[in-house]
Amino acid sequence: MSVADFREQLAAGTRAARVVAAVHQATWRKVAQREAALAALPHAGALRDRAAQIRAHVVAHLPDYLEQFVAQATARGAQVHFAPDADAAVRLITALAVQRGLRLAVKGKSMTSEEIHLNAALERAGLRVVETDLGEFIVQLDRDRPSHIITPIIHKDRRQVAEALVRELGCRYTEDPTELSLIARRHLREIFRRCDLGITGVNFAVAETGTLVLCTNEGNGRMCVSRPRVHVALLGIEKIIPRLVDLPVLLKLIARSSTGQALGAYTTLITGPKRPDDSDGPAELHIVLLDNGRSTILAGPHREVLRCIRCGACLNACPVYRNVGGHAYASVYPGPIGSVLSPLLDGPSHADLPRASSLCGACLEACPVKIDIPHLLVALRAEHRARRPLSRRIGLRLWAWAMQRPWLYRLGQRVLRRIVRDDGDGFARHGPGPLGLWTAGRDLRRPPARSFRELWHTELRDER
Amino acid sequence: MNADSRPPAPPATFDALLARLRAAAPRAAGGDARGAAPGERAVSADSPDAPLPGDHLDLRAVPPDADRVAVFTAAATAVGVTVHRAARQAWVPVVLAVLEKLGARRILLEAADHTAFRAAEAEALAAALRAAGREPLVRPDDDTLFDGVDAAVAGVTAALAETGTLVTATGPQTARGTSLVPPALVALVDPAQIVGDLLEYFADPRLGATLPANVNLITGPSKTADIEGVLVTGVHGPGHVHCVLC
Ligand code: SF4
Numbered sequence: 001m002s003v004a005d006f007r008e009q010l011a012a013g014t015r016a017a018r019v020v021a022a023v024h025q026a027t028w029r030k031v032a033q034r035e036a037a038l039a040a041l042p043h044a045g046a047l048r049d050r051a052a053q054i055r056a057h058v059v060a061h062l063p064d065y066l067e068q069f070v071a072q073a074t075a076r077g078a079q080v081h082f083a084p085d086a087d088a089a090v091r092l093i094t095a096l097a098v099q100r101g102l103r104l105a106v107k108g109k110s111m112t113s114e115e116i117h118l119n120a121a122l123e124r125a126g127l128r129v130v131e132t133d134l135g136e137f138i139v140q141l142d143r144d145r146p147s148h149i150i151t152p153i154i155h156k157d158r159r160q161v162a163e164a165l166v167r168e169l170g171c172r173y174t175e176d177p178t179e180l181s182l183i184a185r186r187h188l189r190e191i192f193r194r195c196d197l198g199i200t201g202v203n204f205a206v207a208e209t210g211t212l213v214l215c216t217n218e219g220n221g222r223m224c225v226s227r228p229r230v231h232v233a234l235l236g237i238e239k240i241i242p243r244l245v246d247l248p249v250l251l252k253l254i255a256r257s258s259t260g261q262a263l264g265a266y267t268t269l270i271t272g273p274k275r276p277d278d279s280d281g282p283a284e285l286h287i288v289l290l291d292n293g294r295s296t297i298l299a300g301p302h303r304e305v306l307r308c309i310r311c312g313a314c315l316n317a318c319p320v321y322r323n324v325g326g327h328a329y330a331s332v333y334p335g336p337i338g339s340v341l342s343p344l345l346d347g348p349s350h351a352d353l354p355r356a357s358s359l360c361g362a363c364l365e366a367c368p369v370k371i372d373i374p375h376l377l378v379a380l381r382a383e384h385r386a387r388r389p390l391s392r393r394i395g396l397r398l399w400a401w402a403m404q405r406p407w408l409y410r411l412g413q414r415v416l417r418r419i420v421r422d423d424g425d426g427f428a429r430h431g432p433g434p435l436g437l438w439t440a441g442r443d444l445r446r447p448p449a450r451s452f453r454e455l456w457h458t459e460l461r462d463e464r
Numbered sequence: 465m466n467a468d469s470r471p472p473a474p475p476a477t478f479d480a481l482l483a484r485l486r487a488a489a490p491r492a493a494g495g496d497a498r499g500a501a502p503g504e505r506a507v508s509a510d511s512p513d514a515p516l517p518g519d520h521l522d523l524r525a526v527p528p529d530a531d532r533v534a535v536f537t538a539a540a541t542a543v544g545v546t547v548h549r550a551a552r553q554a555w556v557p558v559v560l561a562v563l564e565k566l567g568a569r570r571i572l573l574e575a576a577d578h579t580a581f582r583a584a585e586a587e588a589l590a591a592a593l594r595a596a597g598r599e600p601l602v603r604p605d606d607d608t609l610f611d612g613v614d615a616a617v618a619g620v621t622a623a624l625a626e627t628g629t630l631v632t633a634t635g636p637q638t639a640r641g642t643s644l645v646p647p648a649l650v651a652l653v654d655p656a657q658i659v660g661d662l663l664e665y666f667a668d669p670r671l672g673a674t675l676p677a678n679v680n681l682i683t684g685p686s687k688t689a690d691i692e693g694v695l696v697t698g699v700h701g702p703g704h705v706h707c708v709l710c
Contacts, residue, residue, distance in 0.1 A: 022692070029693050043523040050520055053512075060512035063485040070478070082478040134699060135690040153690055161691050177694040185699055192700070193610055209672050219644055219686040219701025226640035226678070237481070244672050245519045248662030252525075259689070262539070263627045263662070266701065267681035275677050277636040279603065291474055295481055299488035 019155045023147075023325045026154045030316040033260025034366065041256060051253050052370040054246045055307035058238070062298060065207040065240045066289075072210030076272035078285040085292050086116035092288060093118060093199070093232055094125045102127065102197040102230060106188075108214070108221040109133035110201025111149050111310060112234045112290060114332045115345070118199070129199075130191050132220035134184050141168040147326030149333060150258045150312035155325050188220065198224035198282065202235045203309070204250060205287075208243040212270040212287070215254055222266055231273070231282040237294050238306040250309060253368035257311040293345040302376055305340050307369045314363035314373060320356050329353060336363035336373045343380055354380040391437050413451050422446040519667045525626040526660035532625040533709065536658050540628030543684030544697060545705045555585075555710035556592050559617060559650060562706045563598070566648050568614035570599045576637040579619020580654040580710065589617060609641055615648035615704075623653050623707075626661035627683050630707065634678040643682060648704040655709055 038044045058065055070080050083089035097105065105127050107113065119129045119140075131140040135152035139145065141164045146152030153161065158175045166173050171183045200221060204213040212233050214221050225231050241247060255261040274281030297303055315321045315335030326334035331342035331350050339357055342350035354377040363373040402408045420435070422428045426446050431439035438444065475481040526535055537547045550558040563571060571593060575586035590600040604613060618638070622631040630651050632643050643649050659665050662681075686701030697703045 026693055042525045047523050050517075050523065053514070054516060056512040057514075057516055063482045066485070067482060082481065084474040084476055084481075132700075133690075134688045138690075151690060158691050158694075177691040178696045180691055181688055181696040181699055188700065189610065193606070209675055211675060217686070218688045218699040220699070222640070222644050222680065223700055226644065242516060244666050245663075246516065248666045249520050249523070251662050261683075262543075263629060263681065263683045265543075265682065265684050265687050267683075269675065269679040269681075270677065271675040271679075272677055275635075278634055278677055279636075279639045281634065281640050281677055289478070291481055293474070295475060295484050295488070298485060 018157065019325050019327075020323060022157050023154055024322055026151065027316040027322045030151075030258075030260065030312075031366075034257055034313055034316070037256035037260040037262065041252065041262075047249060047252055048368055048370060050249050051309075051368055052307065054241060054249060055309070055369045056304075058240055058242060059298065059303055059306045062237065062240065065242055066237060069205055069207040069210055069240055070289075072208065073205075073212075073272070073287055074210070076210050078210060078272050078287050080287045080289060082289045083291065086290075089116045089234065089288055089290050089292070090118055090121040093234075094121050096230070096232065096286060097122060097127055097197055098125050100230060102228075104191065104195045105129045105197040105199055106132050106191060106195040106220075106224045106228065107136070108198070108200035108216065108224045109136050109152065110199070110234055111146075111332065112201045112236050113199060114146065115292065116234070116290065118234075127197070130188070130195075132188050132191070132224060134181060134218060134220075137184055137188065138164050141165070145327065147334065148312060148315055149310055149335075149337075150315075155327065192220075192223045192227050195224075195228045196230065198226075198228040198231045200224050200231070200233055202233050202239055203254065204247060205235055205240050206242075206244055206247060207240050209271060211244070213247060213251075214266075214268040214270070215251070215264045216268070217259075217261075217265045219266060222268055225268060225270055226281055229282055230284045230286065231270075232286045232288060233270075234288050234290060236290050236292075238298075238308075250368075254309055254311050257313040257366070257368040297344050300344075302340065302344060302379065304371055305337070305344065305376060307371055308337055308341070309369060310337070311368055313366040313368065317362040317366040319358060319360060319362065324356070329356065336377075337371075340373055340376045340380065343384070348384075351380075351384040354378075354384070391434065395434065395438075410451075410453070413447065417447045417449070420444065420446055520663050521667055524661055524663045526664075528660065530625070530660070532658040532660060533655050535625040535660075536623055536628055537709075538628075539626060540684075540707055543628050544687075545628055545630075545684055545707050548706065548708045550708055550710040552710055555652065555708055556588055558708055558710070559589060559652075560592055560596060562650055562708070563593075563615055563617075564596075566615055566704060566706075568598070568648060570601055570608075570612050570614050572601045572604060572609070572613045572616040572642060572646060574602075574616060574618040574638060574642045576619055576635070578621060578633075578635075579652070580657065581617065581619030581652040585619075585652065586617075603639075609645050613646040615650060616642045616646045616702075617650045617652070618642050619652050620657060621679075622665060623658045624661055624665055624681070625658050629662075630682045630705075631665070632680045632682060633676045635676050640678055643680060644701050647698060647702055648706070649682075649702040650706045650708065652708050652710060 073080055081092055122129045131137045138161050139152050148154040161180055162175050165183050202212045203215045255264045273285035314337050318336050321335040329338050331338050333341045339353040342353055357377050359374045361374050402412055419432045420428045427443040429443055475484045540547050548558050573586045575583045593600045620630045621633045685697040685703050685705050686699045687697045688699045689695050
């Protein structure tokens with residue numbers, strides 16, 4: 001995405017007042033829920049230290065743990081594949097499905113699958129792909145994109161959900177969230193009966209035992225890993241944890257950080273496919289290990305970001321996310337984590353994102369594995385300084401030059417005071433001339449009637 | 465996607481990936497005492513090279529001498545599980561009353577040796593259900609499971625006090641669908657099966673070697689809050705979860 005695209009998205013995002021209201025309400029609620037849950041957790045601070053230590057340890061020793069994971073998972077009957085990039089992963093999964101004649105795929109919520117844009121490719125290969133997480137299901141009906149990594153439809157209110165269900169499923173109109181959820185349940189239940197391919201992400205993968213761990217709430221994830229005859233799990237190479245004993249440390253934090261629950265409704269540990277004497281479950285378990293830029297991140301100075309457990313707490317805590325919503329980032333991963341991850345995964349197309357932050361530090365405070373996002377953002381900004389738009393570079397130069405000449409600066413202030421018109425509320429949204437570039441994505445406070453300098457000379461100095 | 469910014473070739477094979485990761489983090493290959501890379505700040509006092517503690521039991525939530533039944537009951541109730549107490553000899557009427565209240569007519573019974581609901585218990589309950597004009601089912605086929613079961617009764621492998629969690633495991637006697645597909649779940653739990661918390665449960669050294677294909681930690685009914693944060697229960701899994709301690 002170009003810088004201009006980002007501004008457009010930003011403008012579109014901030015214009016939609018309904019979206020802003022929905023996101024505001026939801027994020028504040030989630031912040032309160034997270035804080036309450038962590039306040040009630042014994043040893044919360046020590047658990048965060050330990051969780052950060054475990055994840056940093058894995059990042060530092062990833063090759064050993066990856067090798068162990070693959071050996072263990074294979075020994076327990078899983079088939080492990082490696083995908084260097086998104087295209088390879090998509091090709092691999094599509095071929096797998098086509099070779100086996102699979103027709104109906106059910107998906108659990110997986111940001112990694114969004115990252116590789118899997119659905120379109122499977123559909124081109126003739127499969128029907130159904131998102132089964134309620135939020136993702138609505139996103140799919142609306143041909144929309146998720147705007148939050150945990151709550152995909154955080155930007156929609158109940159009316160929009162109702163409209164989507166009525167339009168696509170032909171059901172009766174209702175705005176009651178319970179009835180709306182039950183409508184989706186009835187529709188998806190038939191699909192769970194007939195599906196033959198389940199595709200999910202993975203929250204944690206245990207090297208010691210080759211176990212995949214899924215944290216879910218609705219039960220759709222469990223359906224996806226127990227109903228179809230083939231389960232494909234898409235696993236980013238950084239999601240490994242060393243041992244089973246390390247799992248509870250992360251489990252204690254992930255739900256509390258994302259939804260304020262002590263534990264999600266379902267924590268599922270999957271160790272290999274259906275055993276010979278199991279009465280149900282998938283006959284085949286395929287684990288697709290996805291690199292897609294992660295090994296490059298690990299080799300660079302920003303590897304700390306690979307600790308992330310995708311809990312979404314930093315999104316909820318972020319004042320920028322709260323005001324612009326997830327779509328404004330125009331990247332799969334929005335919010336503070338997205339502002340770090342997207343430029344690293346996708347390169348220059350997201351180089352502007354690290355500037356979508358006030359560096360207030362709320363994300364660091366919220367992060368259960370203590371990723372220093374503000375520092376990473378500053379480092380990424382520095383790397384991309386040269387790519388700042390020319391207009392901004394010239395603007396900042398001029399500013400610096402004028403500031404060194406008090407008479408010129410004073411003159412500039414006076415001119416600005418005359419030409420900047422606010423919208424009656426102290427904020428200008430359409431700056432004159434080149435200033436318009438700045439206000440395209442921001443509100444500019446109207447310059448005060450008198451500058452500090454003037455106040456100083458006329459009043460303050462006498463009171464000293 | 466813009467590939468220009470990336471180093472020329474991503475590792476094409478798993479071995480190439482490992483080699484690349486090893487080159488990036490020589491510490492992992494052994495010995496190199498290089499300090500933390502720039503951008504990677506030390507975590508508390510520990511560096512990524514410090515060995516992890518053997519277990520994390522020092523951080524457990526429920527002290528070993530706590531009343532686990534009381535902690536479990538409070539936590540399970542808080543997440544929407546209805547907890548019942550029954551004397552060891554008198555659990556059948558309690559379960560019957562629960563099923564009656566649920567309006568369940570066709571009831572899946574899943575007995576398993578490693579739980580508090582074994583063949584003998586299943587037989588006793590089946591007889592009582594028939595006497596009450598209800599239909600007990602064992603190993604129903606798929607269509608029955610989806611359309612013809614009102615509730616499932618089963619045991620658990622463990623329960624976690626801190627979070628009010630029921631732990632189930634798949635095996636020759638226990639199916640994935642039992643605690644998932646029917647709209648209600650009634651779990652029989654022996655109070656001796658309750659451990660303090662996740663840390664205690666996963667510290668069991670036998671766990672790793674005996675992991676079945678699926679272990680499910682079930683904490684309350686199936687739920688979502690995707691629509692405006694309003695809590696809705698019973699989305700795809702059971703909307704009603706009852707626990708009978710006996
Ligand atoms: S960066 Fe931290 S807070 Fe944000 S999603 Fe990742 S783990 Fe959660």
